[in-house]
Amino acid sequence: MSPFSRLLAETRRRNGLRQIDLAELLGYEQTYLSALEVGAKGPPAAEFVQRLQAALNLDEKNTDCLLEALELSQRRMTLEVDAPEDVYVVFNEMRLQLNTLHPSQVGLIRATLALKSDLRERPHSEIPRLKRRVLEPGEGSSPSARTKQAEHPSTN
CATH class of the missing domain: 1.10.260.40 (lambda repressor-like DNA-binding domains)
Known part of the structure; x- marks a missing residue:
């Protein structure tokens, strides 16, 4: 109803x-x-x-x-002519499955649609990558090499 x-x-x-x-x-x-x-x-x-x-x-x-x-209660929906192809695909998937969706699926779809405003308000920025650590001369890259170096320090 x-x-x-x-x-x-x-x-x-x-x-x-x-x-x-x-x-x-x-x-x-x-x-x-x-x-x-x-x-x-x-x-x-x-x-x-x-x-x-x-x-x-x-x-x-x-x-x-x-x-x-x-x-x-509107039953008919119209896609914008210039909507991206992905929107057409999602719209068709929804149309085909709408009458068989489980209530939890409906809840997830509604939650996803609510993200739209959150995503628009939050600026998109990539998390910067960590710089690679530069090894000092003589410093081994493996844990076992570092352990050996600590056990037998060089005496110059």
Whole structure:
């Protein structure tokens, strides 16, 4: 069920209305309202929320929640024409697997998308490589050579 479907049904019930009553108030068929509530129809235009707000005298907070739920419930997405090829590949992988994702996968995807703003704010800088240590003359490179040198120091 979409966020809008759930919130529409909750709003109707909270106002003590049957589907037929709300449909009549809004000027829609009861079957359309039912289809919206069960998610059989995609989210309506913003005009629907305006009519709902006027008919039920909803406050700004409830209206904003409905509009946000409407946005969250959009089913169609469009890629920008100049999107990189990798974006097309990811988009297609998501499209093919969307209905079978495990909730933990959804959580990981959301966490990854949240990184976008963090990455943009943090300047990208490479960690400098450590300079190679220069050996002094006579200093061995292996631990055993250093041990031998410590046991038998040269006496000049």
